[in-house]
Amino acid sequence: MGKIPDIIVVNGHGLGEYCDVKRIPQPGETCVAYNRRFEMDAGKGTNVACAIGRLGGDVSFVAKSGTDQCGELGYRWITESNVDPSYYWLDPSIESCLGLCIIAENGENMLLDFDNDLYCVQPDEAERCVRKMKGARFLCSGFGQAVETGLTACRVGKELGMVTLLNPSPLRDGLELPNMSYVDVLCVNEGESRTLLGLPPTDETPYERLGTLLRERYGCASVVMTLGAQGCCGVTAEGSWRIPGTRVTMVDETGAGDGFLAAITYCLSRGRTLKQAMEWANVYSAYLVTKSGSLEYYPWKEQIPEIFASLHREDLLFEE
Numbered sequence: 001m002g003k004i005p006d007i008i009v010v011n012g013h014g015l016g017e018y019c020d021v022k023r024i025p026q027p028g029e030t031c032v033a034y035n036r037r038f039e040m041d042a043g044k045g046t047n048v049a050c051a052i053g054r055l056g057g058d059v060s061f062v063a064k065s066g067t068d069q070c071g072e073l074g075y076r077w078i079t080e081s082n083v084d085p086s087y088y089w090l091d092p093s094i095e096s097c098l099g100l101c102i103i104a105e106n107g108e109n110m111l112l113d114f115d116n117d118l119y120c121v122q123p124d125e126a127e128r129c130v131r132k133m134k135g136a137r138f139l140c141s142g143f144g145q146a147v148e149t150g151l152t153a154c155r156v157g158k159e160l161g162m163v164t165l166l167n168p169s170p171l172r173d174g175l176e177l178p179n180m181s182y183v184d185v186l187c188v189n190e191g192e193s194r195t196l197l198g199l200p201p202t203d204e205t206p207y208e209r210l211g212t213l214l215r216e217r218y219g220c221a222s223v224v225m226t227l228g229a230q231g232c233c234g235v236t237a238e239g240s241w242r243i244p245g246t247r248v249t250m251v252d253e254t255g256a257g258d259g260f261l262a263a264i265t266y267c268l269s270r271g272r273t274l275k276q277a278m279e280w281a282n283v284y285s286a287y288l289v290t291k292s293g294s295l296e297y298y299p300w301k302e303q304i305p306e307i308f309a310s311l312h313r314e315d316l317l318f319e320e
Contacts, residue, residue, distance in 0.1 A: 004135040005084055006058035006269055008162070010153035011045025012120050012144030013063040013088070014097035014113075015070040016254075016294075023104045033102065041294050043097060044144035044169070044258050046074055050081035051262030056301040056320075057269055060084040060136075062129045062153070063145075064121055070096030077295065087129045094119040107250035107289065113144075113170055120145035123152040130156045140265045142167040147175065158182035163268065166220075167261050171195055181219035185274065187261050188214070189226045208242070211235030222274060226260055226285075228253075232278055243278055246286035246311055255294020260285040262298075270320055283313045 018041070019033040042050070049061035061083050065071030071090040079085055097119055100112040121129075126149045130139065139157030141150040141164070154164040165185040168177065171192055180186070188196065193210045194203050197217065205213075211223040212235055223235045231245035263284040267277035284299075287307050291297035299307055308314055 003060075003084065003086070004133055005060035006136060007052055007138045007140065007265060008060050008062060008130060008133055008136045008153075008157065009045055009049040009052070010062040010121065010126050010130065010139065010141040010145075011048065011150070012043040012097055012142075013046045013065045013070075013074045014043035014099050014144070015073065016041030016099050016101055018101045018103060020103050020105075023106070024102065024108050024110050041099075041101070041255070041296075042074060042077060043099070044142050044167070046077060047255055047258035047295055047298070048140060048142075048262045048265070049078055049083045050295055051259050051298040052266050053078070053081040053083040054298055054300045055262070055266045055304070056082075057266045058084075060087055060133060062087040062121060062126060064089050064091050064094070064125075066090065066094050066096035066119070067092045068096050070098070081298075087132075101254050103252055103254065103292075107252050109252065109254050111170070111254075117146035117149075121149055122146065123148045125149075126153045127156050131160070134160045136160075136162055138163045138165070138265055138269050140165045140167075140261065142261075143169055143171070147172065147177075151178070151180070154180070155182045158184070165261065165265055165268075167257070168192065168196070169257070177218060179219040181221075183218070183220040185222045185224055185264070186214060186218065186220040187224045187226075187264065189228075189257065193223075193225055207233045208235060208240040211240060224264065224274070224278060226257060232260075232282055234274055234278055236274065241275055243275075243282050246283050246313070248286045248290050248311070250289045252292045252294075253289045255298075256285045256288045258294070259288045259298060270318070272318065276318075280316050280318075283308055283311055283316060286311060 141153040263281035
């Protein structure tokens with residue numbers, strides 16, 4: 001049995017394969033891909049846990065993988081990032097999850113997950129692990145695993161008194177989510193917001209209104225919505241706010257959403273308000289999109305002052 005961490009991450013691990021294209025193809029279009037490669041890239045859970053660990057967060061990762069290179073790399077990456085591996089295990093009866101990231105010249109990407117929910121942590125396994133860590137203050141989960149596993153982790157975490165954060169990505173076709181009053185922070189992007197509300201991609205409902213509708217529909221205490229270059233917005237029972245984007249030249253947005261969620265969780269664990277956490281995460285993620293890759297470029301705590309200074313946001317640095 002591992003120690004009791006401050007933060008628990010329950011989500012999937014996988015290995016990322018990359019290729020480049022001139023631009024993201026339209027439906028029915030054939031395009032030429034090139035520069036096929038493996039990079040230091042992992043599943044959503046691994047990304048979030050490693051990002052938190054590098055920032056100095058006391059974090060444990062609940063996940064499993066096959067007894068292969070993917071699983072072994074996962075163990076190496078999380079331990080090198082100061083993540084507690086006590087609840088990360090390799091199972092010879094399953095196959096590791098893989099993903100393909102298609103990157104366009106303008107930095108946009110398309111992610112294809114070849115995941116099988118049966119090869120990830122199951123709901124009963126997640127519940128057992130989370131209950132063993134009673135006393136943790138924060139739990140962060142998502143759907144890079146079985147949907148029911150992500151929901152179970154948040155439900156049990158909330159029952160045990162933890163602040164729960166959920167990123168419902170990737171969204172499955174036809175997904176119908178229940179009331180999620182056990183989720184304190186629902187973290188989505190604008191496209192996911194419309195999908196969860198059954199709205200078309202062309203819908204022009206204001207972002208703050210989308211957040212309000214999500215809170216009403218799913219019962220979550222707060223909604224955090226990422227808006228790409230436009231920044232992010234937050235909606236709570238007390239009101240809403242918009243945080244403008246940080247101007248940078250985007251190279252690759254892969255992993256920026258995972259980094260944003262990790263930064264939110266880390267800042268909350270350090271006593272920041274949700275709005276303060278979003279302001280900090282907004283700058284952190286802006287830095288990430290200036291790099292080609294994800295996990296390899298998640299910064300360490302010692303790098304943060306220089307990064308924020310380079311983006312002229314030293315005002316957001318805080319003492320711990």
